[in-house]
Amino acid sequence: xxxxxxxxxxxxxxxxxxxxxxxxxxxxxxxxxxxxxxxxxxxxxxxxxxxxxxxxxxxxxxxxxxxxxxxxxxxxxxxxxxxxxxxxxxxxxxxxxxxxxxxxxxxxxxxxxxxxxxxxxxxxxxxxxxxxxxxxxxxxxxxxxxxxxxxxxxxxxxxxxxxxxxxxxxxxxxxxxxxxxxxxxxxxxxxxxxxxxxxxxxxxxxxxxxxxxxxxxxxxxxxxxxxxxxxxxxxxxxxxxxxxxxxxxxxxxxxxxxxxxxxxxxxxxxxxxxxxxxxxxxxxxxxxxxxxxxx
Amino acid sequence: xxxxxxxxxxxxxxxxxxxxxxxxxxxxxxxxxxxxxxxxxxxxxxxxxxxxxxxxxxxxxxxxxxxxxxxxxxxxxxxxxxxxxxxxxxxxxxxxxxxxxxxxxxxxxxxxxxxxxxxxxxxxxxxxxxxxxxxxxxxxxxxxxxxxxxxxxxxxxxxxxxxxxxxxxxxxxxxxxxxxxxxxxxxxxxxxxxxxxxxxxxxxxxxxxxxxxxxxxxxxxxxxxxxxxxxxxxxxxxxxxxxxxxxxxxxxxxxxxxxxxxxxxxxxxxxxxxxxxxxxxxxxxxxxxxxxxxxxxxxxxxxxxxxxxxxxxxxxxxxxxxxxxxxxxxxxxxxxxxxxxxxxxxxxxxxxxxxxxxxxxxxxxxxxxxxxxxxxxxxxxxxxxxxxxxxxxxxxxxxxxxxx
Numbered sequence: 001x002x003x004x005x006x007x008x009x010x011x012x013x014x015x016x017x018x019x020x021x022x023x024x025x026x027x028x029x030x031x032x033x034x035x036x037x038x039x040x041x042x043x044x045x046x047x048x049x050x051x052x053x054x055x056x057x058x059x060x061x062x063x064x065x066x067x068x069x070x071x072x073x074x075x076x077x078x079x080x081x082x083x084x085x086x087x088x089x090x091x092x093x094x095x096x097x098x099x100x101x102x103x104x105x106x107x108x109x110x111x112x113x114x115x116x117x118x119x120x121x122x123x124x125x126x127x128x129x130x131x132x133x134x135x136x137x138x139x140x141x142x143x144x145x146x147x148x149x150x151x152x153x154x155x156x157x158x159x160x161x162x163x164x165x166x167x168x169x170x171x172x173x174x175x176x177x178x179x180x181x182x183x184x185x186x187x188x189x190x191x192x193x194x195x196x197x198x199x200x201x202x203x204x205x206x207x208x209x210x211x212x213x214x215x216x217x218x219x220x221x222x223x224x225x226x227x228x229x230x231x232x233x234x235x236x237x238x239x240x241x242x243x244x245x246x247x248x249x250x251x252x253x254x255x256x257x258x259x260x261x262x263x264x265x266x267x268x269x270x271x272x273x274x275x276x277x278x279x280x281x282x283x284x285x286x287x288x289x290x291x292x293x294x295x
Numbered sequence: 296x297x298x299x300x301x302x303x304x305x306x307x308x309x310x311x312x313x314x315x316x317x318x319x320x321x322x323x324x325x326x327x328x329x330x331x332x333x334x335x336x337x338x339x340x341x342x343x344x345x346x347x348x349x350x351x352x353x354x355x356x357x358x359x360x361x362x363x364x365x366x367x368x369x370x371x372x373x374x375x376x377x378x379x380x381x382x383x384x385x386x387x388x389x390x391x392x393x394x395x396x397x398x399x400x401x402x403x404x405x406x407x408x409x410x411x412x413x414x415x416x417x418x419x420x421x422x423x424x425x426x427x428x429x430x431x432x433x434x435x436x437x438x439x440x441x442x443x444x445x446x447x448x449x450x451x452x453x454x455x456x457x458x459x460x461x462x463x464x465x466x467x468x469x470x471x472x473x474x475x476x477x478x479x480x481x482x483x484x485x486x487x488x489x490x491x492x493x494x495x496x497x498x499x500x501x502x503x504x505x506x507x508x509x510x511x512x513x514x515x516x517x518x519x520x521x522x523x524x525x526x527x528x529x530x531x532x533x534x535x536x537x538x539x540x541x542x543x544x545x546x547x548x549x550x551x552x553x554x555x556x557x558x559x560x561x562x563x564x565x566x567x568x569x570x571x572x573x574x575x576x577x578x579x580x581x582x583x584x585x586x587x588x589x590x591x592x593x594x595x596x597x598x599x600x601x602x603x604x605x606x607x608x609x610x611x612x613x614x615x616x617x618x619x620x621x622x623x624x625x626x627x628x629x630x631x632x633x634x635x636x637x638x639x640x641x642x643x644x645x646x647x648x649x650x651x652x653x654x655x656x657x658x659x660x661x662x663x664x665x666x667x668x669x670x671x672x673x674x675x676x677x678x679x680x681x682x683x684x685x686x687x688x689x690x691x692x693x694x695x696x697x698x699x
Binding site: 093113119124125130131132133134135136139144147148149150152153157160163166168171188207 | 535
């Protein structure tokens, strides 16, 4: 535990220090709004500061601190039980932290409801694909866009023209994104009838309709066949090039090492280390965390 | 609209269950028609049954809005129905201990207002929690309302109920005197079986008109609301509330809207019942009403308004049809048989058709947006049932606008 705690501190302080990995190229950072003057990366879109969460006697998140720079694909890895999903739940508002703060785009979203966090531009997906019973794929897609005029009951009767225009635009966007993801042939299929891998693609596509600034992906390729996993990787990379920041939890090391930079390693609820894929791969503490003390 | 313009196309577009329901309904209507002409079924009583069916349809619409779309488990259908009924009766009935004599429109407003307040008060503490809590709270509410009505005599007349309730159209120009001004008619289509259409018939006709207006307006409102982004969010909440929250939807607010809307519709049914029956008593708030409405929604197909309509009609048919069993010298009491029949019906439906007889067929997308996109608005596979015809390529006619 003490090692972990030290490592957390190192990772936190190291963000501005010497062992920080090279900053990735911020080709799209210039047009992004500048966030508040908090020490750390210049253009952090997500800041997690000293986050804590316990369930009874179990500490799931132990003073976790890190930042995610705008325009990056950040990998969040760690052995089973390291607290990755708990961290996602804390960041996205599904759990209330016992301590610490979460900042999205300079706004403190700690303790906010998930929908409020989403309104600040942070969208998440879930480890198990959420299939919407009784909906077609394109209906499921259309749940994605935020603040649709037609989500107001009164607007349905007072301004149906606005609702119709918005719906047409959203439907066109949904069909375009489905085509970009090469799954437009599934549009009118029931969402419950498609495979888990296809559903992961639909989830990613739907999340893009919400126009997130930060997208948290919880094990995007878990249970997905290699062909679809490759397609997912291509799409994530493409969307990232278009400006979306990704944070992804993944157990498939090949996938995450190839896609993400930087990578944050969690162990026992704390940030063990953070760095480039190469740096993380060769870090003895990471190997020990994954393989146990005897390795 | 297109069903009227192209009835053959609309018929060809029917799914197997839709065609079956249509066939049975036509046969049933013919049977009723023959019974009416032969005098076996009184015309006024028939209109009363139509009113009752409309009332159950309204209750089913309300529950469908809550459970079918949003997944809210409400076991206090009878309570909201009773609040509407008593709200209207207390404002209008001669025997009302607190008010009475007001225009029925005032009763309507009071009934709906009390239901609104009650729904919000129940919703505030329970809708942030899991569905089970609303279920438990609504069970309690149903009993509380029933016991208040039964025991608070100063307010409700207790077990005596409220009598002297006027027709809904009392005080209205033309319509208030319509039954008296209409001439009595004697029809004799089948020799020896004359049918009399007199003042009670015309009064009952007005009730049918009223329930058609209530149910029609409710159906159209719900149809528009459900085939919209608002309806999609409700359906998403029903399937996976966490997903809706993660996508930026304030699920608490949506659930509250759905719960209040459904409760208001139930209260509307109560208001209508008051002016149909011209008497309300604590017995009208018995839990069996809630049970019947749940059966109607499950039978028709959760999430389907036309299914709710169908379920409501079936329930009234069974409920009232069993009254005539004694006419055939069946050596049993029909009341328990009624419940038995409904129980058997539910078991059969759950076994062979868990999605209900008329589950939703259309996508919850604003109709004009679908029309513009050039793609079909009714998928042809999976949970969407296949059509009668061989058109499986998804390019078939969009069909009528008469279902959801």
